[in-house]
Amino acid sequence: MDFNQNPYQFPDGMNPAGQSAVNPIGAVMGKTYALLAATLVVSTIGSLVGMTSPFAYEHPILLMIGSFALLFAVQYTGAHRSPFAVPLVFLFAAGMGMMMGPAIAVYLKMPGGPTVIAEALGTTAAMFVGLSIYAMRTRRDFSNIGGFLLTGLIVAIVVSLLNIFLLHIPALQMAIAGVLVLVFSGLIIFDTQRMIHGGIQEPVLLVVGLYLDIINLFMALLEIFGGNRQ
Numbered sequence: 001m002d003f004n005q006n007p008y009q010f011p012d013g014m015n016p017a018g019q020s021a022v023n024p025i026g027a028v029m030g031k032t033y034a035l036l037a038a039t040l041v042v043s044t045i046g047s048l049v050g051m052t053s054p055f056a057y058e059h060p061i062l063l064m065i066g067s068f069a070l071l072f073a074v075q076y077t078g079a080h081r082s083p084f085a086v087p088l089v090f091l092f093a094a095g096m097g098m099m100m101g102p103a104i105a106v107y108l109k110m111p112g113g114p115t116v117i118a119e120a121l122g123t124t125a126a127m128f129v130g131l132s133i134y135a136m137r138t139r140r141d142f143s144n145i146g147g148f149l150l151t152g153l154i155v156a157i158v159v160s161l162l163n164i165f166l167l168h169i170p171a172l173q174m175a176i177a178g179v180l181v182l183v184f185s186g187l188i189i190f191d192t193q194r195m196i197h198g199g200i201q202e203p204v205l206l207v208v209g210l211y212l213d214i215i216n217l218f219m220a221l222l223e224i225f226g227g228n229r230q
Helices: 024-052 054-058 060-079 085-108 113-137 147-165 168-194 203-229
Strands: none
Touching: 024 054, 024 085, 024 168, 024 203, 054 060, 054 085, 054 113, 060 203, 085 113, 085 203, 113 168, 113 203, 147 168, 168 203
16 A cells, blocks of 8 residues: 555545546636637627628728727626626627628629638638647647737738728738738637636637637638639
8 A cells, every 4th residue: 555645635537526527627618619609600690680781881880899899898897707798799799790791791792602601611610620629739839929920910900901992902912811811720729728728717708719710710711712703
């Protein structure tokens, strides 16, 4: 007998009642992905509404301002574990969906538009699953790439705005979309590792990051696939 062994120590993963202890990281992941799935459903409904709503076409700036306000509200209530955090997440997702609705409707009206959207959706789903699995299984630590990715995102947005309002170069816009695909792919890995390594334990805050990664990846891929069809 090993006299150094603690006689009151229970086997790994077991509590005194003999029941399996809940893995806290697994519990956070379960809540996060369940809320993320519900948020994407709400966003899809919002997109369908936005595709036919005159308000979404006539007041995109108001929708953008409202979405940013809701994002800050979600961050604040999520950080303070407020019961209002989850409803605000759904409102934010609905607003983002409405804001994307008119753009998606434009692609639908293109020749082969439904195929373009299906390709973008399928590629987004496949990339999200693949990158998430990689982030969970790799031994590499990507916690130090957040600043680099944020810088790349800001540069891409600035160049995109310059191209939209001044340069009007289609090839440059396609290149920016490609950069955004890389940036948001990296952010999926970064945000997934924040979840599994315990960097953030609040599911609401994790969901917001992953949700933005997914929808922005989808819109960038939509622009690439749509541009190739034009």
